[in-house]
Amino acid sequence: MxxxxxxxxxxxxxxxxxxxxxxxxxxxxxxxxxxxxxxxxxxxxxxxxxxxxxxxxxxxxxxxxxxxxxxxxxxxxxxxxxxxxxxxxxxxxxxxxxxxxxxxxxxxxxxxxxxxxxxxxxxxxxxxxxxxxxxxxxxxxxxxxxxxxxxxxxxxxxxxxxxxxxxxxxxxxxxxxxxxxxxxxxxxxxxxxxxxxxCGQTPRCDEARCPWRAWCSAYETGDFTAPDVPTQPSFDGSRRQFRGRVIATLREYDELELDTLGHRIRVDYTPEGQHGREWLTGLLADLADDGLVAVEERDGGTVARLQR
DNA sequence: TTCCTGCAGC
DNA sequence: GCTGCAGGAA
CATH class of the missing domain: 1.10.340.30 (Hypothetical protein; domain 2)
Structure with missing residues (x-):
């Protein structure tokens, strides 16, 4: 260097x-x-x-x-x-x-x-x-x-x-x-x-009152990856996991607006971000193709519910 | 011979 | 995480 x-x-x-x-x-x-x-x-x-x-x-x-x-x-x-x-x-x-x-x-x-x-x-x-x-x-x-x-x-x-x-x-x-x-x-x-x-595999910075928050790079950036933390599950595996969460969430709420659903199923959901509307829309499209979920456009918004 | 690294098995 | 062994380096 x-x-x-x-x-x-x-x-x-x-x-x-x-x-x-x-x-x-x-x-x-x-x-x-x-x-x-x-x-x-x-x-x-x-x-x-x-x-x-x-x-x-x-x-x-x-x-x-x-x-x-x-x-x-x-x-x-x-x-x-x-x-x-x-x-x-x-x-x-x-x-x-x-x-x-x-x-x-x-x-x-x-x-x-x-x-x-x-x-x-x-x-x-x-x-x-x-x-x-x-x-x-x-x-x-x-x-x-x-x-x-x-x-x-x-x-x-x-x-x-x-x-x-x-x-x-x-x-x-x-x-x-x-x-x-x-x-x-x-x-x-x-x-x-x-x-x-x-600072376990899933961090608990605030709950545990971590004494290093003022200096911690991960706390600052939000990137808590680590050598021993299993890297993102394979694409198929993680997609399967999120399909399951969508179904479970919709069973509970009848119907939800797109962004609301997004936040319910993953903590890192940001509408415009990496795993945002575009990603969620694709996931819902697959579920709709499989006859599991219905997606409707309603006065400017998108709403998802379980297929009846 | 001794030391080290890599790897398997417990 | 530690031992024991194999193969390579000094």
Whole structure:
């Protein structure tokens, strides 16, 4: 990029304000998962491994049961492999390979680390089943000694808010620049909460009082596409979907004027826009051909109703 | 040999 | 998301 070109993406000038806004938002209110109330690396590891494959509500019970049965790495290391795998199956936790890894990792901590967890991401990665992501999560949440977490939530937030391009290196760099030094515990919790609560696949900016609205590119432009959000359904699929909505809407309202119907069936309807009158007229014409809908011109307007 | 990337399978 | 393996690079 030359210096005459405008910077199309990057973090805001006032990164400090961006950081403070997010942390304040997180601390004011967030979901209370039990593993957010501990800094025991073993308990954190168990929660991370479980979370990789299961939705969080189910994880809560499993996590509590697991730690009740094997409260420490020493307990887990002494357990029979079959019992650990059996627990995994009984709690529908999916791939029981992970139970095996967890058991193995506990034995590693006991035999190779004398019963006390390593504290840096690099050392944590030595544990079986612990890759870059999990190592960083444990370092952050247990020891506040991690780097910026980069998962799909973080990517989505960075992509939307700051137009970071869909590239792993760029995401790493942006996430890292964003995180305040030495605050990985609260920061990684906060940015993942943002991606889960305010900036999910379907954004809830205002409802969740997103702290980044003032800086967010997507909030400004209305373009909330993201790398992990399924791109527009295929033309046929989406057309079928909208045909269904037209029918359902007309069943409810008897008859509707063209633009009113348009707004009822899609939020991005604008009469003159991409999916406007022209698009809707074509859709209605098809439905009329199929004998499902009647379209009438009435004193300058167009009205649609179900075919009687 | 060691390291890295890509890919399959869990 | 992680491991394990295959094939290519240093």
């Amino acid at each position: 030359t210096d005459t070109e405008a910077m199309e993406w990057g973090l805001p000038e006032d990164v400090a304000a961006v950081r403070e806004a997010l942390i304040a938002w997180y601390e004011a209110d967030h979901r209370e998962f039990p593993w957010r109330r501990t800094d025991d690396p073993y308990e954190i590891l168990v929660s991370e491994v479980m979370s990789q494959q299961t939705q969080l509500e189910r994880v809560v019970t499993a996590w509590e049961d697991f730690l009740e049965r094997w409260p420490t790495t020493a307990d887990l290391a002494d357990a029979d492999r079959a019992d650990v795998v059996g627990f995994w199956t009984d709690h529908s936790l999916g791939y029981n390979n992970r139970a095996k890894y967890l058991h193995e990792a506990a034995q590693q901590v006991e035999t190779e680390y004398d019963g006390s967890f390593p504290e840096t991401p690099d050392e944590l990665q030595e544990l079986m089943g612990v890759g870059p992501y999990t190592a960083n999560a444990v370092a952050s949440f247990a020891f506040n000694a991690g780097d910026a977490v980069v998962d799909t939530n973080v990517k989505r937030v960075c992509y939307r808010a700051f137009d970071i391009p869909d590239d792993d290196g760029a995401f790493e760099e942006a996430a890292s620049d964003l995180m305040p030094d030495g605050r990985s515990r609260v920061w990684n919790n906060a940015i993942m909460e943002l991606g889960g609560i305010a």
